[in-house]
Amino acid sequence: MLSILHFGGQQVNICGDIIKIRTVNMRTAFYISDGTALTAEAFGHALLSMFPVELNHKTLPFIDTQEKAENVCRQIKQALNDDGEPPLIFHTFVNEKLKSKIVNCGGIGYDFLEQFKGSVEQQLQVKAQPKTHRTHGAHKNYNFRVDAINYALDNDDGKKLNQLDDADIILVGVSRTGKTPTSLYLALQYGIKAANYPITDDDDFEHLDLPRELKLQRHKLFGLTLNVQRLHEIRSGRRQGSHYASMQQCRFELQEVEKLYRREAIPFINSTHFSVEEIAAKILAKTNLQRRRF
Amino acid sequence: MLSILHFGGQQVNICGDIIKIRTVNMRTAFYISDGTALTAEAFGHALLSMFPVELNHKTLPFIDTQEKAENVCRQIKQALNDDGEPPLIFHTFVNEKLKSKIVNCGGIGYDFLEQFKGSVEQQLQVKAQPKTHRTHGAHKNYNFRVDAINYALDNDDGKKLNQLDDADIILVGVSRTGKTPTSLYLALQYGIKAANYPITDDDDFEHLDLPRELKLQRHKLFGLTLNVQRLHEIRSGRRQGSHYASMQQCRFELQEVEKLYRREAIPFINSTHFSVEEIAAKILAKTNLQRRRF
CATH class of the missing domain: 3.40.50 (Rossmann fold)
Known part of the structure; x- marks a missing residue:
């Protein structure tokens, strides 16, 4: 049986050979x-x-x-x-x-x-009173968050249009632009009730319009968009080689939806280079939305 | 027109009256x-x-x-x-x-x-190279997280039983014990794929058993439970005065599910006093589950 000695990020076996156990000594x-x-x-x-x-x-x-x-x-x-x-x-x-x-x-x-x-x-002018679980403990904000998460789930992907009165914000965008993760993050991190609605109109993307229910909540709408290449990559991950994932279709949908944002004066961000945290923080900064949780 | 002077958290109007603008000087x-x-x-x-x-x-x-x-x-x-x-x-x-x-x-x-x-x-032995967006920027972990979020949504509340091979963990528990928020938090924060499955059996709660699909994944199961009073409060928020929300029913379901956990050797925690962050951290600590994201 070989006995093994450790030193650094390397091991030396009984014959004196050095065996690297990691590529670098981390x-x-x-x-x-x-x-x-x-x-x-x-x-x-x-x-x-x-x-x-x-x-x-x-x-x-x-x-x-x-x-x-x-x-x-x-x-x-x-x-x-x-x-x-x-x-x-x-x-x-x-x-x-x-x-x-x-x-x-x-x-x-x-x-x-x-x-x-x-x-x-x-x-x-107060002495510190350290206590475990004060930073990340359950507290009065708990119900807000769970309510917000349930709201985001119930109102994901345009599932319901009759609860939009309760929304703090309504994210819109074409398929695969990050609406769902962002809605859930807003709920979990900030206790904000975010609905989201997919802009899809396979028959008539050139004459995009918003449903009446969204128009009534226009002040709550916030658009997401991406660079064409990034959307193409994400969609290809779901349906490789499809019309839906093609550069042409991605370019077309993004052009049309951005026109819609401008026409309807919907604030929007291009989230190509942003994480979910950054998108959420940018939305808060742009909308002055009040978080329910600190 | 009254001109107003500020001092501290109070205002003084032109007649010298002090008007409190906040209850305390925060x-x-x-x-x-x-x-x-x-x-x-x-x-x-x-x-x-x-x-x-x-x-x-x-x-x-x-x-x-x-x-x-x-x-x-x-x-x-x-x-x-x-x-x-x-x-x-x-x-x-x-x-x-x-x-x-x-x-x-x-x-x-x-x-x-x-x-x-x-x-x-x-x-x-390296000089700091500060860069914005390094801490919370989009990076190679992004796809893991979005995949994990989509997985949690697809496998919420026992919706599917044919994707459990892909789960990193499967949360179980009676209705309203925090399975959904915890699954989503595990996905968002750690890139972990968490399914969840509700233990319900209205007809025969006394002879609780797990479906075959879950038994095959027994090593991935993790139970959540709550104190009776807390579950009663949460359920009353949804269906005030119902049998479902009654102290009696909550006590009964929790007793039976905890028996099941013990019988099947499913690790579990009572999350009454914990936030979602704490529940997730405790699950990681108890299971040695590997996070996909740092």
């Missing part, structure tokens, strides 16, 4: 918390996104007992051993004892809450 | 960025959640021109004037010129990226 970033670790992730990802460096990412949420903390400590030491460099530890602990356990295992700790706490205490 | 927290401001929000909310203080929150994303920055500067000065105290400014700018404009308008700036940049540079 350093590890840990995101650790006694809560969800969502804040530790948001913080660490934002910071690391400034660096053109690949890392292994490990999120360890709900580290809320001494035993779990000891297990994490072993993982940190293991990473130090495997990578040959100390891992970066982005952490947000409420429990000071657990925190002190974690920061003394050989990693490089980043504690942004601690860093800024003193200054905010001074400004607000 | 200070303002701004979240400002030349990107989505999602990182600035996550950072500021986490920090402020440690303080039992109410604030006005204002998010200003995509402040990417000198003109927009000047407008923001006016808003900061206005808040200082209205509140009587300098607002707190949580910001994440890539553009240094715009940042310097924003931090010199009379607010108290918090710049966590700047604070930790030097240390990470030293650790990684």
Whole structure:
């Protein structure tokens, strides 16, 4: 049986041959918390996104007992051993004892809450009272969100036109321009009730018009559009080689729908280079829509 | 015409009467960025959640021109004037010129990226290369997420049983225990394909069993449950006074479903006190499910 020694990102077998176990010797970033670790992730990802460096990412949420903390400590030491460099530890602990356990295992700790706490205490003239589950815990906004999600599901893809009075916003666009993910994200992230309606008219795309129900809600309409090439790619992923996915049809539909937006004075964005988060944030910025949730 | 002077959160009219314009003199927290401001929000909310203080929150994303920055500067000065105290400014700018404009308008700036940049540079031996839209921009993970969202929609509420091979996880539970929001959140946040299946059996709840299709995927099943009182409240919001919403029926269904979970060795959590974020994070922690997205 071969016994194997670790060093760095490599292994050495008993014959002294070096076996690469990773293509590069990647350093590890840990995101650790006694809560969800969502804040530790948001913080660490934002910071690391400034660096053109690949890392292994490990999120360890709900580290809320001494035993779990000891297990994490072993993982940190293991990473130090495997990578040959100390891992970066982005952490947000409420429990000071657990925190002190974690920061003394050989990693490089980043504690942004601690860093800024003193200054905010001074400004607000109040002592910090850390509590788990305050950032991402269930609270009074919960019902708003679930209502908004149910609303988005019920009013996806033009399924119903009799609930549009309740909409905060109505997204419109041709097929596959991101209406559904955006509606759901608006609901989950901001508690906003977003309906969406597909602009399709196979028979007569040249004389596009909005149904009466949408015209009555014109002030709530918001259009999405894409570059032709991107729409072609997305549609080809669904129906390769179809008329529906052809460059020609994509170009035609996008031209016509953008004409419609202009004619009806519907605000719109081209979301080709944007993530769902960015599209949602842009819509909020453009419409002054009030979020129900902070 | 009355001319009005501001001080603090109050106004004084020309006769010297004090008119309260807010019930309390609330200070303002701004979240400002030349990107989505999602990182600035996550950072500021986490920090402020440690303080039992109410604030006005204002998010200003995509402040990417000198003109927009000047407008923001006016808003900061206005808040200082209205509140009587300098607002707190949580910001994440890539553009240094715009940042310097924003931090010199009379607010108290918090710049966590700047604070930790030097240390990470030293650790990684690489200079930071800030770029907008790196944290929340569209990238190769985009298709995973949209696929996962479409999967969750197609496989919501037991709609289909022939796509369960593709599921990463299958959430089960009685009606109104949070299966749908959790599935969608897993898709949006982590790119995980989550199906969900409602445990209902009006005729014979005492002899609950899983359909054959689910039994074949037993290793992917994950149960949700709630406290009786909470389920009663949620169901009453939908069908007040119904048998379905009664304490008796809720207690009965929850008892039986929890028996089923134990009998079939299905891992489950009681999500009464958890937000969607926490439920999702707990599921990940309990199942070692691999997220597709960081």
